[in-house]
Structures are given as structure tokens and as C-alpha cells.
Amino acid sequence: MSLAKRIIPCLDVDNGRVVKGVQFVDIRDAGNPVEVAKRYDEQGADEITFLDITATADGRDTMVHLVEEVASQVFIPLTVGGGIRCVEDIRTMLNAGADKVAINSAAIFNPAFVKQASDAFGSQCIVVAIDAKKVSAIGEDNKWEIFTHGGRKETGIDAIAWAKRMECLGAGEILLTSMDRDGTKIGFDLELTRAIADSIRIPVIASGGVGELEHLAKGITEGHAEAVLAASIFHFGQHTVEEAKLAMQAEGIEVRL
């Protein structure tokens, strides 16, 4: 009897629609976010994450309404990320019915924002999203750094040191995406995931690269993540969340069924 490892479907939302691109190109429409969220809830998703990739202010309002609509029909934890830049953004999303917000680039521009946010709302609702990419060459010791702008812009910040700092500033959880693996469907960067998970006491959500069910279990058993996040294997009917849980259970992982 213990805490179940979590499976978190992730919905990238652009102007009110679920989209999924492969490495930020070839964006396919994957449906109405409310309908998709309800479907995943029925399949036994442990949480749902929405990442707002809309660039416009109008689109932001759409996101707020969408969260309100989902929160009145789906009674599992909801995380919203994308464009969270100030305390007021967080308050708006929590009031709309989100349980957690994911802070990404705003944490890099202003790390004190993470502390401000966790002091105001509690660590339990502050997820820091880290986009990391390997910068060491083959044969060198592993080293990963933080990238912004969808993996295009380097910051020179060491990923492990950054995760520790975010924990120290009050992050309740780390959403860790490998920019090397995102969209590739070849599995998580397990070395990266394990390096971060073993360095901090707060939970790590592994993200980036899931293409097969077996990748999910590896994120837990080899990556030491508390939760695994995936998008495209669920969106296009390749697998249900329940199938994913049964596959994890078959690997000896405790799941909520």
C-alpha cells in the first residue's frame, strides 16, 4: 500500500484546440480540449496538464474559459502552463479551477517569482517546468543545460543545479522535458530524469519522447520519476490511459486502477 505513480496526459492547446506537433512542426489537430480531458478522466488519468501555446492575449482568455469548463466536469487535478508570468496569472488560473500552474521561462527571467508564487499560493500548486538539453559530448561526463523558446535558445544554466535551486525557492514539483527527446517517440532521456530525480526531494514528472507504452514504465523504474507525462500516444487513439496503467502494473509499478 503506497503512493501510486501517476500518468498525466498533456494537452497542448492553441486557440482553444488541442494540437500536437512533432518537434514543433506538423501540428495536427487533436480535438476539443474539454472532450479530450473528459475522455482521459474516464480512462483513469491521474491528472491532466494543459500547456497553452497560444501566442495572443485573446487566446489566453480562451484558456481561462476552457479551464473553467473542464474544472466543472472533471474532478481530478488540473495543471495549466504556458504564459504564467506573474502572481495575477496564477490567481486567474487557480480561480478558474486549475490546481497547479507550471512556470517555465518566467522562472528563468526572474527566479524570485517562484518564491513569490509559492509563498502566495503554497508549494503544492507551483510546478516548475524545465526544458533541458544535453550539452556534453560523447565520452564526456553527462551535462544538461536549460533551454528556452522550445529548445532553440540556450541559457548556460546547469539543469541539475537549476532543479535544486527551484526546489529551494519553493517549487512543489518539477516537470522535466528533454528537448532532445520531445516529439521523437524514442523514449525519455532516462539519464537526465534520474540525475534530476535523485538530486531533489520534490517529485519529478518525466516528459518528452514517449512513443511506446514501455517507455512510461522506464521513466519510473529507470528514471526514478514519480509521474510520467505523454501526449501523442493518447491523442490519436494509439493507446488508452488504462492500457498504459496496466502496462506499468505489469512492470511491478503501483498504479491507480
Added chain:
Amino acid sequence: MDQKLVAVIDYGMGNLRSVAKAAEHVAPDNVHILVTNNPEEVACADAIIFPGQGAAKACMQALHDTGMIHPIQKAAQEKPFLGICMGLQVLMSHSDENQGINCLNVIPGHVKHFELEENSPLKIPHMGWNQIHQEQDHALWQNIPQDSRFYFVHSYYVQPENQAMITGTTTHGITFPAVLSHKNVFAIQAHPEKSAEHGLQLFNNFLAWDGQ
């Protein structure tokens, strides 16, 4: 059919909307869910839901600022009362959070931080779906299977002086009280509003409960 008014206490902390939405989702037509920061409405409600999240000190401060301390203490003596998460912890006498703070003293006991061994692989906060073992029968357990999973997010847990109040336990490194009940009060560390069907069932049971 008698009309029933259920007050969800709003003291400026936490995600009340989720709690109100979940209760509304299962409420029969004669039950009205009212989110309120008005002590008089709390006084005249038939049942009380006391949600909460964040830190104990900020929570107690917000209760003080909104004039809710006495109305909550009174309601917890006399009508069906559901405490959720921080709404459980601040019912205790004292919390170790924020260098120590006195709480509502509705339930004698303390709130302590999870102390895990240095090399423990377990994470704090205790976040996610864990099982609640029902330690005794209760009207609010109706149609909820033994050891069902609920969603938790917390770093502190309660220790009541009176062990007979422990109505549910959960294990995360240690086994801790996840649910306390005493007369008309039922208070749970997990978030039923985020616990899918079992959580909705708990609200359903609470709305039907006479507090006996």
C-alpha cells in the same frame, strides 16, 4: 422536500471553486451550495464545508481577517462539518508549520512535518493518489470501497490526542491519520474534490449526512 443550505467557507485561501463544483455536481435539487465569506451565512447554514490549502499561518491569518474563527469553532460543535486538507489541519490545537502556530483547537492534537530518513526515495510533499484504510465505520464511507485511492498534496499530517478519532489512515513512509471524525465533524487530509468517483461519493455522503 426540505431545502438544505451547505456553506463552503471562503476566507480567501485555496481553491474553493473546485470544492463547490464537486459538491454541486452531486447535490440533489433541494441542496444549495453557497460559497460564502459571511459569518452570518455560516451561522444559518445546515452544513459546512471547510476547504483549505497553503500554509497554516496564512490560513489562520485569513480566518482571523475574515472574522471566521468563532463561526467555524461554533459550527464545528453543532452541525455536519467537512474539513478538507488544510481545513483538517487548522482544526487541531497547534501546527509545527511556520515555526509553530496555534490553530482552532476544535480537535485536541498537533500537526507535524513528515520526517523521512535521509536516503528515503519517498518524496515530500506527499503528492498523488494514495489509499485510505478505513479504520472504523462511518456514514461518509458509504459506497466507498476499503483502501480506495484519494488525491493528496501535503507535507504535514495530524496527530490527534484521542486515537479513537482516527477514522482513516494512509501510509507514506509512516502510517498517518488521513481522516479524523468526532461527532458531527469529519475531516480528511486528501482532496475529495480531486479524487474522481470516490471523492464525489464522499461529497454525496456528506450532503446526505445528519451529523450523527
